[in-house]
Amino acid sequence: METHIREGIKFVPSYPAAVAMQLKRLQWAGARFLFISSLTIGITTVVGLYLFSPLFSYWFLGTFRFWKFARMAPRFIVYAYAGAYHFLKKDFSPSIPFTAPPMRSPDLSLVQINPEWRYGESCTDCGMCCRKIKCPLQEEETARCMAYDSFFWRYFNCGRYPSSQAEIDRYECPKWLIRPRSK
Ligand code: SF4
Ligand code: SF4
Numbered sequence: 163m164e165t166h167i168r169e170g171i172k173f174v175p176s177y178p179a180a181v182a183m184q185l186k187r188l189q190w191a192g193a194r195f196l197f198i199s200s201l202t203i204g205i206t207t208v209v210g211l212y213l214f215s216p217l218f219s220y221w222f223l224g225t226f227r228f229w230k231f232a233r234m235a236p237r238f239i240v241y242a243y244a245g246a247y248h249f250l251k252k253d254f255s256p257s258i259p260f261t262a263p264p265m266r267s268p269d270l271s272l273v274q275i276n277p278e279w280r281y282g283e284s285c286t287d288c289g290m291c292c293r294k295i296k297c298p299l300q301e302e303e304t305a306r307c308m309a310y311d312s313f314f315w316r317y318f319n320c321g322r323y324p325s326s327q328a329e330i331d332r333y334e335c336p337k338w339l340i341r342p343r344s345k
Contacts, residue, residue: 201246272325
């Protein structure tokens with residue numbers, strides 16, 4: 163009995179830790195809200211896409227120097243409208259809760275690297291998932307992601323891909339497998 167009580171106490175987060183976690187969640191939600199609001203204003207007014215271009219450059223490419231990517235603007239604007247359409251249709255899978263933590267890798271309690279994948283943790287030059295959605299942030303020549311580790315990459319679907327078999331199948335990913343569930 164005493165052991166159970168001790169174990170129970172061990173898993174209750176302290177009050178400061180719980181408050182810190184709530185503040186973190188608020189921060190993540192606020193960052194997503196700001197991003198989606200700015201994108202919505204940009205898409206609905208068009209001129210907002212240009213006015214906020216330093217912010218978009220930072221969110222997508224990790225730099226405020228938006229002029230470096232001016233050549234990408236037409237593709238990017240088309241992608242922004244297509245993305246808004248799919249967001250409203252709830253086509254993105256999975257949809258990410260506003261309060262979810264940003265991630266730089268998938269949840270390894272859910273997925274594992276396919277033993278037949280020969281490149282370890284690297285995706286090498288696969289780029290299949292990005293090609294499937296015709297992402298304008300994928301370099302055409304090298305298949306490299308220009309948004310790697312950016313705000314957009316960490317806070318939305320890319321950094322945490324994949325989390326389900328449906329996602330693996332949808333993008334025909336050869337690298338990841340769902341972990342067998344222990345019985
Ligand atoms: S990983 Fe990069 S290139 Fe691929 S879909 Fe995400 S942002 Fe686009
Ligand atoms: S499909 Fe899989 S292996 Fe290919 S780039 Fe995407 S995550 Fe990497």
